[in-house]
Amino acid sequence: MAEETIEILDSDGINRALTRIAHEILEKNKGSEGLVLIGIRTGGAYLAAELHRKIMAIEGHDVPLGVIDVTMYRDDISSRQNLAVGQTDIRFSITDKKVILVDDVLFTGRTIRAAMEALMDHGRPRNIQLATLVDRGHRELPIRPDFIGRNLPTARNEKIRVDFDANNTPKAVQLHRS
């Protein structure tokens, strides 16, 4: 079969989805009190920054924003190529906070498992909620997102990519089939 690339969302589509997610987060949590945003490096971190801007614009005050790298918590370090370990940057306590964990594409759920374990090493959050731009299915662990940009049933051999421009603004969501 020929290689194929399908655009699922363009930058406007992504922007609308993130705006909706921002409102849903605030609705579900009854405002931004006690809320912190933590993005999973690297795509999730860029999306968390977008959500952070939107939530600040709606609420009119700041919400803590952090970045987490989960490489050192992965369960497959012996069975794949070495990944560079990125830097975690969480300069606030997450204990008793409502943590919105942000990732770009939710797939097997193993990254989220690693991220939750990493978060627990930083403190004891009141709860962890999961926001993802794309949920492509194929979960291997009992993990479910709270906020979803787009549900996208996929085949396992397909690839989903979220592209960012030079300013780390999300540009497009694409599906690759080969």
Next chain:
Amino acid sequence: MAFNPKHILGIKDLSAEDINFILDTAAGFKEINTREIKKVPTLRGKTIINLFFEASTRTRTSFEIAGKRLSADTVNISASGSSVVKGETLEDTAKNIEAMHPDIIVMRHSASGACDYLAERLDCSVVNAGDGMHEHPSQALLDAFTIREHKGSIAGLTVAIVGDITHSRVVRSNIYCLNKLGAKVRIAGPATMLPPGIERLGCTVHTRLEDAIRDANVVMMLRIQRERMGATLIPTVREYARYYGLNGNKLELAKSDAIVMHPGPINRGVELSTAIADGPQNVILDQVENGVAVRMALLYLVAGGEKLKTE
């Protein structure tokens, strides 16, 4: 450009990309050392044996802490308390240890090439923690990490290394590492401590400390290794201190923002005056702190990664 080494034996065989990959990985691990809970599960279930045939406090402790913070099980063996004193050969010792299925052996040995020798004969990974007068890769990497942290980048810097060059594995690893990263290296020491041909590794050779440190960005002082010298190479320690020790006046020849490094342990009043050893320009304790992060990166990189084409 993934880097999946089976062993870390020296800097000589690494590329600049490999070195930068190690340093970037170490930057990610450094944050763990400042947390309240200084432990991540990365190497859970892995066994690391620290096999030290030579005295070491800093390096052994640093490797041990690095392994423990990655959740590996670490065991220390030192020559004085082991079967080595009963006459066992290095290969037999290592084979016996390997029969207990460690994943990584971290070794220090007085014979140059001892780590390469083991790596050829064992199935587990070998990390060189210093072999004779050959290499000390983790020291050179933590030095590069510390320089990068203070100077932003290593390319274009001038680094002066002063002391007993002949007996120093730290110098050899550092010359390889700094050259690959684009720095200029100058070495200086008494003629009896300068091995012939060292300039072929990529450095200029000076017999006066002043010539080496003039306008340098980094001044790296080495310890006078009395235990390794054997025959007398210098008339007296006092004379050495006078000509090759660093003090405030001499340091003024270097760039005003130069940093002073030392692999430790320092001989106060010999290589470094007390004013320098406690002064604002020295980054010696940063080197020790960064050593843990760099060694975490090395253990992670040899333990992880599919070993595809290495064997």
